[in-house]
Amino acid sequence: MVDTRFPVSVHIMVSLAYHQNELMSSDQLAKVLKTNPTFIRKLVSRLVEAGLIESFRGKGGGIRISKDPAAISLKDIYLASLEEKQMLCTPNKPITKACPVSCSMQEILCGIVNGIEANTHAYLDKMTLSDLLKKVSA
């Protein structure tokens, strides 16, 4: 029931934006966020794939933000962190053919779930990482 992929990804991105000129490691992030390093590495790799951060391998390597925080919307982070799995899900059960409600339900539920997602995307698209950064107390 508890999905922390998006909040933890936001935390990672704000941390990297705050330390914009430094290279950080996933282990450093895991320590500060007090979160399982495997989970952090998984989210970091999605953020890299989405082009929001870049990763340098080897000694002295690490990760850093790859864009201006003002050019990264919370929708970008949301989509990267949730990948193909939406927050809400329609139950994938076989249809009871004799029941008109059952026959129509998959389409009805998909409509609602996609509507909620699109509405959330539009909301998050209005906020940037740079807006969040301003809220970090100096």
Next chain:
Amino acid sequence: MVDTRFPVSVHIMVSLAYHQNELMSSDQLAKVLKTNPTFIRKLVSRLVEAGLIESFRGKGGGIRISKDPAAISLKDIYLASLEEKQMLCTPNKPITKACPVSCSMQEILCGIVNGIEANTHAYLDKMTLSDLLKKVSA
């Protein structure tokens, strides 16, 4: 990661609205929805508590919708089914006091999560159970 409380509650409500003048049992619903009866009973009891359906005990008892479907919004169903647990959750980790990002993050994340929730409520408040009922093929 997969949260079906809301979609399954919508399915229950559409079924009850479709069979508006009949009493149904949780077991009947579980059979048609092909879902665990304990899960159905839990959701039914939340919908009863929210005043959206009414339950009659004893022989010949059952549940039925307690209001006009046009007077039940999807927000009502959403709030009843999710109870106090929101879809998104802010990680409840101890703060790393030396880190300004960590110190501000709880407030930043709460703001985002509450904003998403309020945005979803506003979206769902515009749709009623009666709108869904019209989409059930005759």
